[in-house]
Amino acid sequence: MNRINQFIKSFGWPRIIIALFLISLFIAGPFFGVSTDMSLNDVFVRFGMNAILVLSMVPMIQSGCGLNFGIPVGLVAGLIGAVMSLEFKLTGPAGILAAFLIAIIAATIFGYFYGKLLNRVKGDEMIIATYVGFSFIFFMNMMWIVLPFKNPSSVQGFKGTGLRVTISVQEYWYHIISDFLKIKFTEHFTFPTGMFIFFALMSFIVWAFFRTKIGAAITAVGSNPEYARAAGIDVDKMRVISVIFSTILAAIGIIVYQQSFGFIQMFNAPLSFVFPSVAAVLLGGASVNKASIANVIIGTILFQGILTMTPSVINSAISIDVSEVIRIIVSNGMIVYALTRKAR
Amino acid sequence: MSEGNILLKVENVGKQFEGNRVLKDVNFTLKKGEILGLVGENGAGKSTLMKILFGMNVIQETGGYEGNIYLDGEKINFKSPLEALNSGIGMVHQEFSLIPGFTAAENILLNVEKTKPNVISKIFGKRLETIDEKEMKKSAQIAIETLGVDIDPDTLISEMPVGHKQFIEIAREIDREKVKLLVLDEPTAVLTESEAEILLKAMRKLADSGVSIIFISHRLNEIISICDKLVVLRDGVVIVERPTKGVEIRQIAEWMVGRSVEGEKSVHIKNEEDFDDKDIILEVKNLWVDMPGETVRDVNFKVRRGEIFGIGGLAGQGKLGIPNGIMGLFPSGGEVTFNDKNLALNNTYNALKSGLAFVSEDRRGVGLLLDEPIDMNIAFNAMQVHDKFIKKLLGGLIKWCDNKAIKECAEKYIKELDIKCTSEKQKARQLSGGNQQKVCLAKAFALEPTLLFVSEPTRGIDVGAKKLVLDALRRYNEENNTTIIMVSSELEELRSICDRIAIVSEGKVAGILSAKASVTDFGLLMSGIDKLEEEGESNEQN
Numbered sequence: 039m040n041r042i043n044q045f046i047k048s049f050g051w052p053r054i055i056i057a058l059f060l061i062s063l064f065i066a067g068p069f070f071g072v073s074t075d076m077s078l079n080d081v082f083v084r085f086g087m088n089a090i091l092v093l094s095m096v097p098m099i100q101s102g103c104g105l106n107f108g109i110p111v112g113l114v115a116g117l118i119g120a121v122m123s124l125e126f127k128l129t130g131p132a133g134i135l136a137a138f139l140i141a142i143i144a145a146t147i148f149g150y151f152y153g154k155l156l157n158r159v160k161g162d163e164m165i166i167a168t169y170v171g172f173s174f175i176f177f178m179n180m181m182w183i184v185l186p187f188k189n190p191s192s193v194q195g196f197k198g199t200g201l202r203v204t205i206s207v208q209e210y211w212y213h214i215i216s217d218f219l220k221i222k223f224t225e226h227f228t229f230p231t232g233m234f235i236f237f238a239l240m241s242f243i244v245w246a247f248f249r250t251k252i253g254a255a256i257t258a259v260g261s262n263p264e265y266a267r268a269a270g271i272d273v274d275k276m277r278v279i280s281v282i283f284s285t286i287l288a289a290i291g292i293i294v295y296q297q298s299f300g301f302i303q304m305f306n307a308p309l310s311f312v313f314p315s316v317a318a319v320l321l322g323g324a325s326v327n328k329a330s331i332a333n334v335i336i337g338t339i340l341f342q343g344i345l346t347m348t349p350s351v352i353n354s355a356i357s358i359d360v361s362e363v364i365r366i367i368v369s370n371g372m373i374v375y376a377l378t379r380k381a382r
Numbered sequence: 383m384s385e386g387n388i389l390l391k392v393e394n395v396g397k398q399f400e401g402n403r404v405l406k407d408v409n410f411t412l413k414k415g416e417i418l419g420l421v422g423e424n425g426a427g428k429s430t431l432m433k434i435l436f437g438m439n440v441i442q443e444t445g446g447y448e449g450n451i452y453l454d455g456e457k458i459n460f461k462s463p464l465e466a467l468n469s470g471i472g473m474v475h476q477e478f479s480l481i482p483g484f485t486a487a488e489n490i491l492l493n494v495e496k497t498k499p500n501v502i503s504k505i506f507g508k509r510l511e512t513i514d515e516k517e518m519k520k521s522a523q524i525a526i527e528t529l530g531v532d533i534d535p536d537t538l539i540s541e542m543p544v545g546h547k548q549f550i551e552i553a554r555e556i557d558r559e560k561v562k563l564l565v566l567d568e569p570t571a572v573l574t575e576s577e578a579e580i581l582l583k584a585m586r587k588l589a590d591s592g593v594s595i596i597f598i599s600h601r602l603n604e605i606i607s608i609c610d611k612l613v614v615l616r617d618g619v620v621i622v623e624r625p626t627k628g629v630e631i632r633q634i635a636e637w638m639v640g641r642s643v644e645g646e647k648s649v650h651i652k653n654e655e656d657f658d659d660k661d662i663i664l665e666v667k668n669l670w671v672d673m674p675g676e677t678v679r680d681v682n683f684k685v686r687r688g689e690i691f692g693i694g695g696l697a698g699q700g701k702l703g704i705p706n707g708i709m710g711l712f713p714s715g716g717e718v719t720f721n722d723k724n725l726a727l728n729n730t731y732n733a734l735k736s737g738l739a740f741v742s743e744d745r746r747g748v749g750l751l752l753d754e755p756i757d758m759n760i761a762f763n764a765m766q767v768h769d770k771f772i773k774k775l776l777g778g779l780i781k782w783c784d785n786k787a788i789k790e791c792a793e794k795y796i797k798e799l800d801i802k803c804t805s806e807k808q809k810a811r812q813l814s815g816g817n818q819q820k821v822c823l824a825k826a827f828a829l830e831p832t833l834l835f836v837s838e839p840t841r842g843i844d845v846g847a848k849k850l851v852l853d854a855l856r857r858y859n860e861e862n863n864t865t866i867i868m869v870s871s872e873l874e875e876l877r878s879i880c881d882r883i884a885i886v887s888e889g890k891v892a893g894i895l896s897a898k899a900s901v902t903d904f905g906l907l908m909s910g911i912d913k914l915e916e917e918g919e920s921n922e923q924n
Binding site for chain 1: 711731732733742747749750752758769782783
């Protein structure tokens with residue numbers, strides 16, 4: 039009994055409730071004509087698509103910059119990488135590598151200025167980051183129209199200038215990562231091995247980063263800035279580095295998402311990634327100032343699991359579309375829950 | 383104080399935290415108007431006992447306590463501190479619970495504000511009455527005056543030195559009219575000796591007016607001078623309960639640690655001849671430091687290689703500003719020469735790199751990563767500054783933390799300094815004050831400094847730990863010939879360990895004396911009597 043209590047304490051009630059809910063959905067699925075293999079397929083694919091975006095929260099949380107509500111800054115960098123790669127008409131691995139490379143360069147520049155800005159608003163990072171994310175998206179909305187993109191598959195068909203709302207990558211680098219070493223179990227269940235390997239690689243980089251000298255310094259800055267300062271560490275610089283790192287991860291994450299989804303979603307699309315990514319890492323057990331890779335994995339599985347299973351199972355059960363309602367309750371509820379625990 | 387006039391009776395109280403017993407069969411009584419001195423080493427269970435008495439939530443959350451407590455003959459079991467407050471128990475905690483942005487008066491009268499009715503309040507009730515600023519100020523002034531200090535009730539808490547904050551905290555408790563029992567947990571730890579004296583007088587006054595006081599302190603001479611009764615806790619058990627009359631400090635110390643304590647002053651083996659007056663390791667000229675509450679105006683001194691140099695003085699006079707300024711934690715200016723080289727100020731990294739190290743007086747705020755394990759706390763500075771515990775991969779491109787070396791280093795210091803912990807992976811937050819201080823020392827030692835600043839190393843830690851800390855410092859000084867500059871507000875402590883002591887007054891060095899000089903000389907310097915005369919003269923010249 040004691041051990042069970044301890045497990046509950048360390049794992050946390052919210053996670054247990056949601057995990058039980060997810061399992062019950064899997065059990066209930068077949069009774070309402072939802073095939074288990076298809077459900078599994080959806081859960082794994084969506085995990086692969088979103089995990090890196092959730093992972094991108096970690097560096098900023100560790101450095102004390104809070105949850106990255108400004109993730110659109112990184113997403114826009116990813117979009118730039120993706121459309122530039124299309125502009126050069128690069129296909130296959132070369133195409134996606136070019137996208138990564140350009141996205142990383144863009145993310146580094148954006149992240150630098152974003153980090154500088156966050157250093158000026160210490161204590162209110164999360165609110166300011168939200169505004170930065172919003173305003174940056176709308177600024178880029180104008181840019182997407184104005185910038186001289188030429189590739190016919192990315193510009194608007196009826197006038198030949200300005201980018202489309204969704205751009206297909208079908209002919210360029212569709213499923214380049216997803217299909218790497220993929221394993222087909224049944225007709226409806228293909229395991230996207232490539233995305234998992236890629237996520238593992240990214241996780242390893244993050245893990246390793248926090249085991250280097252500079253990573254330890256960033257952890258110290260997040261844990262106690264005064265302590266770090268007394269150890270001769272340039273607190274502002276460490277925070278900027280962590281913000282750049284987060285931004286780069288977000289940029290890479292969105293490209294991985296796009297190659298699996300098959301489309302580059304432009305304009306306001308980045309907005310819809312903010313709350314789900316934040317909520318997932320919190321659901322995984324992260325707090326506003328401590329996060330680990332395990333938090334990312336658990337959170338993404340639970341959050342994406344709920345997201346994929348509720349529409350198929352509950353909708354077939356009661357024939358009303360409540361999936362969106364549940365998604366909003368879970369994601370926003372999780373954020374509220376985590377923020378109320380901030381002052382421990 | 384008639385017999386049978388018992389206010390508080392504690393009967394067979396025990397408490398365990400998750401199988402870890404901290405209190406066992408605690409019994410004592412307290413009469414009305416009596417001051418009870420509660421002493422014990424860190425971790426002896428004093429704070430837990432007070433938490434039980436005050437109904438703190440932790441106690442309920444961890445399964446309540448055993449035994450009975452009677453207040454005024456009635457059995458009590460408070461579910462929350464609010465209930466305790468209502469039945470007349472006031473408590474001043476070790477950590478401040480004041481609102482920095484509020485004035486002294488607002489803090490003292492928080493939630494018991496003096497109000498006057500207005501139109502809205504007549505309709506909607508008392509909670510909407512206007513705050514009566516004048517009455518507030520008057521009431522706060524009275525509370526402050528009871529304590530015998532002079533603090534303007536309009537000062538913001540954030541602008542006060544720690545000593546004053548402590549007074550405000552106490553003033554808040556005594557302002558409640560019903561207060562019967564006042565618990566003071568280490569109130570004098572952050573006060574200077576003169577401030578502490580004022581507080582003790584105020585306590586006596588309060589006790590005479592009928593309030594009972596439980597006074598927890600590590601300063602045993604205070605216990606002896608003021609308390610009517612003494613309770614010594616050791617490892618959760620009451621060792622002694624008796625009137626203070628006729629008890630000696632050494633005897634209390636022995637009860638506390640359970641073994642006979644050697645005299646505080648042990649022989650310092652170094653003689654004046656051991657030092658070369660020309661071998662100066664640190665020279666400070668015209669140093670100013672802008673540290674709030676501890677402003678340094680114009681400080682000059684020289685430190686010889688291998689000595690332990692003390693810096694003393696009253697709180698708020700600027701002694702703490704000196705190390706903080708030289709280490710670049712607060713804006714500073716002037717000229718500092720270290721090892722014949724000019725030391726750039728306002729650059730912490732550079733200071734650490736050139737061989738300085740600093741143990742901050744703000745242990746929990748600056749000294750520790752409370753949520754990180756001990757080993758990380760110890761190794762961090764050495765790793766960041768001197769690239770120790772680092773494995774270089776890919777030709778130095780990646781600086782990988784060598785966890786094994788960090789662990790070994792932590793284990794070494796845990797053993798050497800006798801840090802009491804479950805393992806080197808325990809979080810610093812869970813350690814007691816004395817052990818936290820040892821971790822801070824280990825952190826500085828791991829840097830292998832040529833000159834070590836130690837600021838208030840024994841603040842708020844008990845006799846046993848104090849001795850260990852001072853011994854560790856002295857041993858380190860002797861073994862490695864490390865020059866140590868120690869800042870402390872306890873003169874006796876400085877005299878027991880230092881070779882020379884500078885007294886800082888009003889941001890300037892009032893004088894530098896040998897540790898063997900008489901207490902009166904130090905006292906004169908501290909009170910700035912020479913200073914006053916000098917200033918008087920210079921004023922006349924102007």
